[in-house]
Amino acid sequence: MPVKTTFRENVSIALQSIAGNRLRTSLTALIIAIGIMALVGILTAVEGIKQYTTDAFSSLGANSFTIQNRGSGIRFGGGRRKVYPAIRYDQAARFRDKFKLPSTIAINLNVSSQAVAKYASNKTNPNVSITGSNENYVQTNGYKIALGRNFSDAELEHGANVVIIGEEVKDKLFKKEDPINKSIFVGSNKFRVIGVFAPKGSSAGFGGDRLCLIPILKAKQITTVANPSFSIAVMVNGPGSLDLTTGEATSLFRNIRSLNVAAPDNFEIVRSDSIQQQLSGQITGMTIAGFGIGIITLLGAAIGLMNIMLVSVTERTREIGVRKAIGATPGVIRKQFLIEAVVICIIGGIGGMILGMAIGNLIAVSISGKFVIPWLWLFSAFALCTFIGLASGFYPAKKASNLDPVEALRYE
Incomplete structure (x- = not known):
C-alpha cells in the first residue's frame, strides 16, 4: 500500500539525512555559501557606493553648475586630451x-x-x-x-x-x-x-x-x-x-x-546632476558586472551540488529500496531529495549572505561608501538559493525516484 508523507515529515527526513552526513553537507553548503557570498558581497559594495554618491551630490543641489577649462572634468575612458x-x-x-x-x-x-x-x-x-x-x-x-x-x-x-x-x-x-x-x-x-x-x-x-x-x-x-x-x-x-x-x-x-x-x-559647463548621471551609469555597469560574476560563481556551485546529490543517491540506493519496499511512492522519494537539496542550499545561502554583506560593507566603507543592508539583494539571494536547490536536486531526485526497489535492495 503506498505511503504518503506530509511536507513536515519530508523536511524532518531530509534534516535527519543531512545530520547523518555532516561532512558532505558542510562541503556542499560551503560551495553554495561561496557563490552567494560573491554575489551579495559585490552587490552590497556597489549599493553602498551608490547610496553614498547619491547623498554626496544631492547636497550640491539641483540648480548648480561649474564653469571650468574644457577637458579638465571627470573623464571616463582614454583618448588624447586637447589643451585649451x-x-x-x-x-x-x-x-x-x-x-x-x-x-x-x-x-x-x-x-x-x-x-x-x-x-x-x-x-x-x-x-x-x-x-x-x-x-x-x-x-x-x-x-x-x-x-x-x-x-x-x-x-x-x-x-x-x-x-x-x-x-x-x-x-x-x-x-x-x-x-x-x-x-x-x-x-x-x-x-x-x-x-x-x-x-x-x-x-x-x-x-x-x-x-x-x-x-x-x-x-x-x-x-x-x-x-x-x-x-x-x-x-x-x-x-x-x-x-x-x-x-x-x-x-x-x-x-x-x-x-x-x-x-x-573652449571651456565647459558641468552641471551637478550630469556628474551624478555619469557616476550612476558607471555604478549600473558595476552592478551588472557584479551580478554576472555572482551568477557564474553560483552556476559552478549548482553543478557541484548536483554532483554531490548524485553521489548521495548512489550511497543511499539500498535505503531508497527499503523505503519503496515498505510503500514509499516515487513522488515521496523525489520530494525528500528535492527538499534535502533546497535545505542544504538555504543553509549555505544564509551563511553566504551574512559573509557577503559583511565583506561588501567593509569594501564600501573602506572607500568612503556607506554601510547598507541590501534587503532586495538578500531576498533575491534567498529566492535564488531555493531555485538552485530545486534545479540542482531535480535530476538526482528523479534518478532516486525511478530506482527499481528490487534492484535497489540488491545493491551493496
Whole structure:
C-alpha cells in the first residue's frame, strides 16, 4: 500500500539525512555559501557606493553648475586630451561681476591635491587638497562649518594666511585639541586656522574631509603653476530653469573669452546632476558586472551540488529500496531529495549572505561608501538559493525516484 508523507515529515527526513552526513553537507553548503557570498558581497559594495554618491551630490543641489577649462572634468575612458586656454582670474572675476541672474558664485583654484599639513609633531599623509576660493565656496560645494567661521572681507581682500580645514585634517593634527587660532603648515606655507568643516566624506573620491581652504588671492600667490586655470562654481538662487541659466552663462563667458560666433566653446559647463548621471551609469555597469560574476560563481556551485546529490543517491540506493519496499511512492522519494537539496542550499545561502554583506560593507566603507543592508539583494539571494536547490536536486531526485526497489535492495 503506498505511503504518503506530509511536507513536515519530508523536511524532518531530509534534516535527519543531512545530520547523518555532516561532512558532505558542510562541503556542499560551503560551495553554495561561496557563490552567494560573491554575489551579495559585490552587490552590497556597489549599493553602498551608490547610496553614498547619491547623498554626496544631492547636497550640491539641483540648480548648480561649474564653469571650468574644457577637458579638465571627470573623464571616463582614454583618448588624447586637447589643451585649451586656461581660465584666467580676471575672466572669472568679470563673469562674477556681470552675471545678472540671482546666484551665489565662487571662484576656485586647486593649488595641490598632494600636500602635507603639519602641526607641532603631528602631520597628515601627502593627500591633503589645497584650494583657494571666497566665502561662497562653503555654500556652492555643499559644506558646513562645524567650528569657527568663514573668511572675512578683509582676509579675502588681502589674501591673508588663514585656512579652514576639513574634519580629517583636524583629527590628524589636533586630536582632541581645539584647532581654532592655531598655526599650521600646509605644504611650505604657514596658516592660522579659523574654521573646521563638518564631516563630508570623500565625494566621488576627491577627499572632501582632507581639504584646506584658503583665500583665492593667497592661492594665486603660492601656486607653482605658471598659468593656472580657475573654475567658477555657480549656485542658482530660485526656481529658474537650469537649462536657461547655463545658456545665459555660456553666452556671457563666450563673450568674456572673445570667441566669435563660429568658434566652439573652449571651456565647459558641468552641471551637478550630469556628474551624478555619469557616476550612476558607471555604478549600473558595476552592478551588472557584479551580478554576472555572482551568477557564474553560483552556476559552478549548482553543478557541484548536483554532483554531490548524485553521489548521495548512489550511497543511499539500498535505503531508497527499503523505503519503496515498505510503500514509499516515487513522488515521496523525489520530494525528500528535492527538499534535502533546497535545505542544504538555504543553509549555505544564509551563511553566504551574512559573509557577503559583511565583506561588501567593509569594501564600501573602506572607500568612503556607506554601510547598507541590501534587503532586495538578500531576498533575491534567498529566492535564488531555493531555485538552485530545486534545479540542482531535480535530476538526482528523479534518478532516486525511478530506482527499481528490487534492484535497489540488491545493491551493496
